[in-house]
Amino acid sequence: MAKAKRTLKWQRDPEGMRLRILEAAKQEFSAHGLAGARVDRIAAKAGANKRMLYYHVGNKDELYLAVLEGAYDKIRSEERGLDLEHLDPPEAIRRLIEFTWNYFLRNPEFLSLLQTENLARAKHLKKSTKVKSMHSPFVEMIRTVVRRGVESGDFQVAVDPVQLYISIAALSFFYLSNSATLSVIFGRDLLDKKAKDERLAHMVGLVLAALTGQSVALFEIAKAPKSRAAVAQTV
Amino acid sequence: MAKAKRTLKWQRDPEGMRLRILEAAKQEFSAHGLAGARVDRIAAKAGANKRMLYYHVGNKDELYLAVLEGAYDKIRSEERGLDLEHLDPPEAIRRLIEFTWNYFLRNPEFLSLLQTENLARAKHLKKSTKVKSMHSPFVEMIRTVVRRGVESGDFQVAVDPVQLYISIAALSFFYLSNSATLSVIFGRDLLDKKAKDERLAHMVGLVLAALTGQSVALFEIAKAPKSRAAVAQTV
DNA sequence: ACAGTATTTATCCAACGGGTTAATTTCTCT
DNA sequence: AGAGAAATTAACCCGTTGGATAAATACTGT
Incomplete structure (x- = not known):
């Protein structure tokens, strides 16, 4: 609580968010394969909203490709x-x-x-x-x-x-x-x-x-x- | 038309059906993985009704295991x-x-x-x-x-x-x-x-x-x- | 301080997909 | 023949899932 500012509802952090999304996606895709992976789980794991995936990376396939390239x-x-x-x-x-x-x-x-x-x-x-x-x-x-x-x-x-x-x-x-x-x-x-x-x-x-x-x-x-x-x- | 009997709506052939189902399932599972496989496609490929899979082998998982064991x-x-x-x-x-x-x-x-x-x-x-x-x-x-x-x-x-x-x-x-x-x-x-x-x-x-x-x-x-x-x- | 934009949240939805229910047809045995 | 069992069809159910829409909130520069 007593930290820097006071805890706002949420902070912006596009780069961090993108990284967390890709990391979560890597986990999910490697654990369940492409078809078995669940977009919602990736979002949850990234501590984000599902909409964020589409906003920062793209749809499921693009997400997958980004992970693979990484x-x-x-x-x-x-x-x-x-x-x-x-x-x-x-x-x-x-x-x-x-x-x-x-x-x-x-x-x-x-x-x-x-x-x-x-x-x-x-x-x-x-x-x-x-x-x-x-x-x-x-x-x-x-x-x-x-x-x-x-x-x-x-x-x-x-x-x-x-x-x-x-x-x-x-x-x-x-x-x-x-x-x-x-x-x-x-x-x-x-x-x-x-x-x-x-x-x-x-x-x-x-x-x-x-x-x-x-x-x-x-x-x-x-x-x-x-x-x-x-x-x-x-x- | 002029074959043996006249073409009935369908014939019974439990063993044959089971084999066709397993063969179709093998194709499907190997082509798309477990999560990516579609039960309907297996049925179609086997020239059967979806219900047949459950009747002759079991649910998707059992089907998959049967294929693997085979x-x-x-x-x-x-x-x-x-x-x-x-x-x-x-x-x-x-x-x-x-x-x-x-x-x-x-x-x-x-x-x-x-x-x-x-x-x-x-x-x-x-x-x-x-x-x-x-x-x-x-x-x-x-x-x-x-x-x-x-x-x-x-x-x-x-x-x-x-x-x-x-x-x-x-x-x-x-x-x-x-x-x-x-x-x-x-x-x-x-x-x-x-x-x-x-x-x-x-x-x-x-x-x-x-x-x-x-x-x-x-x-x-x-x-x-x-x-x-x-x-x-x-x- | 405020206008405009970037980032995030909260809902919604139409299609899909596994599985089930119930009716129908063929076979077998007597 | 015909009754009961086996095999097959057709239609439906309902939770899930990828994706979309719209509104809210935090930043930025001026």
Whole structure:
């Protein structure tokens, strides 16, 4: 009460409101998909009136696209922060895998949004001029890392960087985005600490072994799960 | 007109009707997700009345679960048909990757259904007693293949079969389920013949190189896309 | 201080969509 | 044949939902 002015019925804050709306929309769309998302819930979550969504962003579809573009924007900008140029090739690849894995872990909504958009066959993304111009810097990074690796003799073969990029993303993405069904099927929790550590070790080991021809130390960890079975538990 | 009896208003065909409903539901759910699916459209597609869905299967959720269970049922039964016991380890792994890839290609609805279910955090699958008992036979298959490979010296290291299974699935799954957004981002069609051939070659090469320590012939194809790559395939 | 504009609230509504009710038609068994 | 059960149709119900309209309230510059 005793704060600055006295509490008015409401204050203006267009920028803040827009951000809160987009954040709420991100939550809602990633939790329920496009069709399952409820405009009213987004409004409520943003502490706003439903009319505000239309006023500040647009209708449901525009809202969704804005969220999607924001998500791409965010990952691309983080990707740019990671420079692999000065690392030796195997270390650069390891770093890349770790970044991808951790980014997905820290931003589960990103995974959900991509799933949702792919379910829609990228119908919305195709309309976005924004996203099409945001190339991932990774592909070129990988290209030079691979070239350096081959030249130095660290890597036994030159892979197509796009394929490698997709594979690295795939190994993390699928594990995390499908962890719910996989956990049911395998009857164990794929998201507990130990399982996650093992997964990261496995991925790094797999990719580096393929590139260098030598199985990496970390790969071995996954190898002999001394079989008090890796489990830990689910549901 | 001049057929068998004369055309009655309608014939009875409970089993056929049930199948048509489930098939239509599979299409609808995989195309639009759970929330996006329309019960009326399923009925129309099945050449039936909406009431029939409820009569033969149940409400929307039950319909969805039946479809999901059917999808798992199908892949598990095909998996069982694949026996890798008599192949030498590297060949068995290659076979496994090819099967997975081709199955996903031939059954795109399976991918969509899994995405949908994971978006729902496997809420429905958890309720299915059926699916929980249908363990994939792959894990045990892989375990013995890996053991044989290590013993014979073909493989340089013993991987955890669950991790390997997930990785093999991941490499195909992600590429296909996310091909829509990836195609937009890379500005090229990941689903044309050439791209698919290269992808399969890359996956086989990656996994086998990791296991054996030697880069496989096929791996090279991806590198220098001379592309008349292996394969035979699909769709 | 006040006029004009930007921001927010309070209601409303028409279409949609899942599900239900009740009547109708075909089949089967005796 | 014909009665009872099974399968199918047709019509309706009603809460939900995206979106729109109009009025109120807070700012801004002059």
